Amino acid sequence: MKTYNRTNSIIFYTAFLMGWVFIYASPASQVLARGTQVLTMETIAQEGQKYMENTLPWDPDRIQIKVVYEGKSLLLPKGHLTLDYKLPGQKKRVGRVPFIGFVKVDGIIKKRLRLVANVTVAYDVFRSVRSLKRGHVIQHQDVELIRVESNKLMRNIISDESDLIGHRLIRNLGQRESFLNYMVRKIPLVKTGDRILIVAQKGPLRVTAPGVVKENGFKNDTVRVENINSRKLIFGTVVDSHTIRINY
Numbered sequence: 001m002k003t004y005n006r007t008n009s010i011i012f013y014t015a016f017l018m019g020w021v022f023i024y025a026s027p028a029s030q031v032l033a034r035g036t037q038v039l040t041m042e043t044i045a046q047e048g049q050k051y052m053e054n055t056l057p058w059d060p061d062r063i064q065i066k067v068v069y070e071g072k073s074l075l076l077p078k079g080h081l082t083l084d085y086k087l088p089g090q091k092k093r094v095g096r097v098p099f100i101g102f103v104k105v106d107g108i109i110k111k112r113l114r115l116v117a118n119v120t121v122a123y124d125v126f127r128s129v130r131s132l133k134r135g136h137v138i139q140h141q142d143v144e145l146i147r148v149e150s151n152k153l154m155r156n157i158i159s160d161e162s163d164l165i166g167h168r169l170i171r172n173l174g175q176r177e178s179f180l181n182y183m184v185r186k187i188p189l190v191k192t193g194d195r196i197l198i199v200a201q202k203g204p205l206r207v208t209a210p211g212v213v214k215e216n217g218f219k220n221d222t223v224r225v226e227n228i229n230s231r232k233l234i235f236g237t238v239v240d241s242h243t244i245r246i247n248y
Helices: 002-034 041-055
Strands: 036-039 063-068 074-077 081-086 095-105 108-128 143-150 195-202 205-213 222-227 233-240 243-246
Touching: 036 081, 041 063, 041 081, 041 095, 041 108, 074 095, 074 108, 195 222, 195 233
Parallel strands: 195 243
Antiparallel strands: 036 074, 063 108, 081 095, 095 108, 108 143, 195 205, 205 222, 222 233, 233 243
């Protein structure tokens, strides 16, 4: 009988204690639930996507970005929620680009996030339409412009036709091989010893004389030229392969 009463007393005391704990903990949980907000993993990724689109310096028409956040949604206290992102290092990047985010509530950092942006960029690239030999002077019919998507930073490519046409190849180039800037050299429009026409003009007055070029020069370069008639050395601007202009 005493054993039974003792057992009942223990059960009652335990039940009472558990009930007290439940009654005490439950209201606190409800207050915590009412005082929180959820920042979803989808929102974190979407805001990170916007940040990277505005931060990377590529032309929007040439870039594809996919931001990945592998963390979970966050339970945060109520308050003014802000997301700040930061891309360390240089901004002109492609491929796998890690960056960080800071979750703030009322200006106080509550969580530091790690995200990754997978970045692909489309490049305009000139390539050969046929095999070309070293020393060949590149013409319009030798090249074609294509768009290449890459997750790597493509260096030394030529995307401006003016940097290619009329230049000389310094190595053999295979069919459909891309032109790179170290494969070509500019060809001087005038070379030492070339006979040209010296043109001096001021208003309606135009004077010409035959001349001899004394140094190599590209378009718009200033070069020394000798007036054959007077044997005087003067400086002029290269207009084309036959003309040097003297400015007064």
